[in-house]
Amino acid sequence: MPELPEVEVVRRGLERWVTGRNITEVQVLDPRSVRRHLLGSEDFRGQLIGARIDSVVRRGKFLWLPLTDAQENQNQDKPKEVALMAHLGMSGQLLMQEPTRQDEKHLRVRLSLDGEGPAELRFVDQRIFGGLFVTSLVPTSDGLPGGDQGETTPSEALIAAEAAHIARDPLDPNFSLTAFKAALKRRKTGLKRALLDQSLLSGIGNIYADEALWASKLHYARATETLRTVGVERLIDNARRVMLDALAAGGTSFDSLYVNVNGSSGYFERSLRVYGRQDKPCYRCEEEGVLTLIRRDSFMNRSSYFCPRCQPRPRNGHW
Structure with missing residues (x-):
């Protein structure tokens, strides 16, 4: 299982390429990799298509991408309420690729992005212990941002629901x-x-x-x-x-x-x-x-x- 440094390497890599970009298309190639999204693959697609990725946040080994719905982009005062959660499991990889790049053998989910940079975010997972799902953001218990989000402007005091029960990690700027x-x-x-x-x-x-x-x-x-x-x-x-x-x-x-x-x-x-x-x-x-x-x-x-x-x-x- 990846530990904090491994997940932070992924977070930093993603931060550079996905922040501020919109998700234009979602392809679920293997429903098992979105099994934690209880409403199914079509709802998973529906919640992501048109959403903007605002940042990439990590607490401990948990990694999530806060989202703003495209229809709400004009209202910057509206708090972010959902995020794309990534669980890497034993073999999960998040790779930035161009559409012309041959699909990986164990490609499970493909997200197409607008803007500059590689046009696809691919979730590759050989053992299928990991997965992606959309989750709710809830208020943090200490009123501070949910986790480490690098160079991105600090977010509201929200955290992915699945990570709300864990303490801050030693690399978190708000670790006490x-x-x-x-x-x-x-x-x-x-x-x-x-x-x-x-x-x-x-x-x-x-x-x-x-x-x-x-x-x-x-x-x-x-x-x-x-x-x-x-x-x-x-x-x-x-x-x-x-x-x-x-x-x-x-x-x-x-x-x-x-x-x-x-x-x-x-x-x-x-x-x-x-x-x-x-x-x-x-x-x-x-x-x-x-x-x-x-x-x-x-x-x-x-x-x-x-x-x-x-x-x-x-x-x-x-x-």
């Missing part, structure tokens, strides 16, 4: 470290469980949780209530840095299924410091002249990678 520390203090759990809890902090998945914990020299089972304020700040700083590094590399890809909107895979997997490195030397220990092998523990039906020397197991922790 104070609010996160207060929420963490109330939650007695292990650090990695807290990082993966989308109601506390969104966007961090298994890979970047392990990378942030390694950078902070913290064991994944460390009890949250034992961590001082400076430790929380260091952990969030490292999580933010790791994800920004991944963004700079174009995201993390382990196969050809994840690409950005131009079809380019990310290369951050080459820079991972701990994730997936079981029985390989810890880079930090190696720099100190000590040979310590990375270990892997089973954790929440997945894996946790850590250095037993840099990240010692706590005597009293939450598992």
Whole structure:
């Protein structure tokens, strides 16, 4: 499943090409990819054709395109109430292509756009775990814009309904470290469980949780209530840095299924410091002249990678 940096790579790519453009035609080639639009393919088409894409917004791993109906474009005071939601799943890709470009093997939905730039936004999905659907926008709980929308003028305090339950992520301009520390203090759990809890902090998945914990020299089972304020700040700083590094590399890809909107895979997997490195030397220990092998523990039906020397197991922790 793509994590925050991968989805942000897609958001940035889309922002450049679709903002301010109108949807002139919609072709649903595989109804399974719009199955989350409960009123069906024809209603999906009807809600999109003629709509203008106002921005591309992300909170955590959620991505949506706020829409203004073409008939309402003259009334700029009318708030946006719907958005095109994109769920990438395991293999979903949003690609900007010219109509002359041959259709991808697993092309599921095609949106035609007016204006300058590639004329088609294509949703390609090999495994069909992802999909597109039109959703409602609802007021945010804190009265601030719903998520990160890059260079676009900040939108109203609205958020896609499906993303309203999750907390802000560390790359969100309106992320509050104070609010996160207060929420963490109330939650007695292990650090990695807290990082993966989308109601506390969104966007961090298994890979970047392990990378942030390694950078902070913290064991994944460390009890949250034992961590001082400076430790929380260091952990969030490292999580933010790791994800920004991944963004700079174009995201993390382990196969050809994840690409950005131009079809380019990310290369951050080459820079991972701990994730997936079981029985390989810890880079930090190696720099100190000590040979310590990375270990892997089973954790929440997945894996946790850590250095037993840099990240010692706590005597009293939450598992």
